[in-house]
Amino acid sequence: MPKIPYLKSLVMALTLLQSMHAAIRLPEITVPADHPKIHSSGYVSQKILTRTLDGQPVQSLQFNRLIRLNGKGYGWDNPGTRIAFRTNASEITAYLYYSENHSSTTARNSVGIYSVNGHSESDWTFQTAATSKVRSPEIVAIELPYPDTSGFHDYELILPYEDAAEFIGLNLNSGAALETFNSKRALxxxxxxxxxxxxxxxxxxxxxxxxxxxxxxxxxxxxxxxxxxxxxxxxxxxxxxxxxxxxxxxxxxxxxxxxxxxxxxxxxxxxxxxxxxxxxxxxxxxxxxxxxxxxxxxxxxxxxxxxxxxxxxxxxxxxxxxxxxxxxxxxxxxxxxxxxxxxxxxxxxxxxxxxxxxxxxxxxxxxxx
Known part of the structure; x- marks a missing residue:
């Protein structure tokens, strides 16, 4: 009998874990993470991974800063890393996968920002729904605004300074195209x-x-x-x-x-x-x-x-x-x-x-x- 409360807690924890993983649903991707016209910068190294999400394989672009210390996972954080592209799409959703690699729950800031044509508003942000005491993988969908003028526009996602985010890809409306993104950074x-x-x-x-x-x-x-x-x-x-x-x-x-x-x-x-x-x-x-x-x-x-x-x-x-x-x-x-x-x-x-x-x-x- 003394073990019943423990078993009840264990069942509740397992149920919560299952529900969190069930919440990860594979989004529709029309532009994969490794598309040649996706431009990324501001990282130490990168590689394409194949993850299994919702029972299906999906590619993600993972960034890495190489140094490991303190068991916190800070080497997987990529402060200011940019994922950029140029498109004429009128409907644009970008998808990021926040992994478990940033293991610290006491020091985490998952807020990233995005810009359109080099301009960013104060509320153009994205972040995980997870609280600071929860660390489970999560997909974040970012619906990007379309400027008033038609034609091609530049978009950049800037990754948070204190969380591990990977790029999964884009969902663009039918008929949309990509052009080469030209970075104008001086050095x-x-x-x-x-x-x-x-x-x-x-x-x-x-x-x-x-x-x-x-x-x-x-x-x-x-x-x-x-x-x-x-x-x-x-x-x-x-x-x-x-x-x-x-x-x-x-x-x-x-x-x-x-x-x-x-x-x-x-x-x-x-x-x-x-x-x-x-x-x-x-x-x-x-x-x-x-x-x-x-x-x-x-x-x-x-x-x-x-x-x-x-x-x-x-x-x-x-x-x-x-x-x-x-x-x-x-x-x-x-x-x-x-x-x-x-x-x-x-x-x-x-x-x-x-x-x-x-x-x-x-x-x-x-x-x-």
Whole structure:
């Protein structure tokens, strides 16, 4: 008899799981994910998968940022990755598959945006229906608006910064056609760092500093920010492999929060830059020292002042005598006021990120190609 409540709970859980999977219905796809006129950008790697949904095979375009850490699945998030196409269709539905790869339920933001002819409205968003405490696969249908004028128009889907979304394809009205989408991005920008660069805790992907900066400069963004990342020399090889035209590096606050010795931090960052220069000797690199952090934020293991990590980066920048290595003082990017930061105070909020992007725009002066 004592086991009955447990069995009842188990049956209820299984019923709920079955209902969630039953809710995944295969949509009608007229343009598959691997269509040659679908243009994607802003990712580290991609591949076509064949998934089984509603008992039927369906192809999905999966994006991957390669780095795995913390068991959270952040390497499957693709902040600002774009899926673009050009069509004369009057009825357009795009389909995304939100997978189980982003396993964190405490840190997830599934909000993406879309644009038409380079323009986006504040309510042009998409996201999962799942709550932050539920992680099950889901198909999201995005009905895209048709402009008043006939002819071909450009559409872009911008993936969220903190969830794993794959592209399944499009459903267009009969007789619709696709043309080649021509990206007008001037150059490739790799933003490397930790959760601040990934976008935590902006309200959505287009309000993070890296996205805002790239939009202001008309750059293609590859967001290589990973929540929880600290100094890691091996990451430089990933950055170099992406053939960037410039890179920003904002790292160190997690070294501080974890109590990493300054000597170890400095050694890691020296090796990081050595690794980067092996393959990208002339790459413009903007090394950003850790941002100001409100004094209310006191990590238990942070036994060294944050300023010491900033000073280590200053010393590295000065000693290397690298004409393409530029130091930016992180504390100068956002006013020293808690109102610009989240309750997890190492993370700026939307207002803080906006200020940060504006000031970076002024400090990064690079001739477009």
């Amino acid at each position: 490739r920008y790799v933003a490397y760092g930790d959760s601040v660069t990934q976008g935590f805790t902006s309200s959505r992907v287009d309000r993070s500093y890296a996205y805002r900066l790239a939009e202001q400069k008309n750059w293609e963004l590859i967001n290589a920010g990973y929540g929880g990342r600290s100094s890691a020399p091996e990451d430089a090889k990933l950055i170099a492999s992406l053939s960037p035209d410039l890179a920003t590096v904002l790292i160190g606050v997690n070294d501080w929060q974890g109590g990493r010795p300054i000597a170890s931090f400095r050694k890691n960052m020296e090796q990081f830059l050595d690794n980067l220069r092996k393959d990208q000797p002339d790459l413009p690199v903007y090394l950003i020292t850790p941002l100001w952090v409100p004094p209310s934020w006191q990590p238990a293991r942070a036994n060294i002042p944050l300023g010491a990590y900033r000073q280590a980066l200053r010393d590295i920048s000065q000693s290397r005598r690298d004409a393409q290595l530029h130091l930016i003082e992180g504390p100068e990017l956002i006013d020293h006021d808690p109102k610009y930061f989240d309750r997890v105070a190492v993370h700026p909020n939307d207002a803080g990120f906006e200020m940060m992007a504006q000031r970076l725009q002024a400090r990064i002066q690079l001739n477009s190609k």
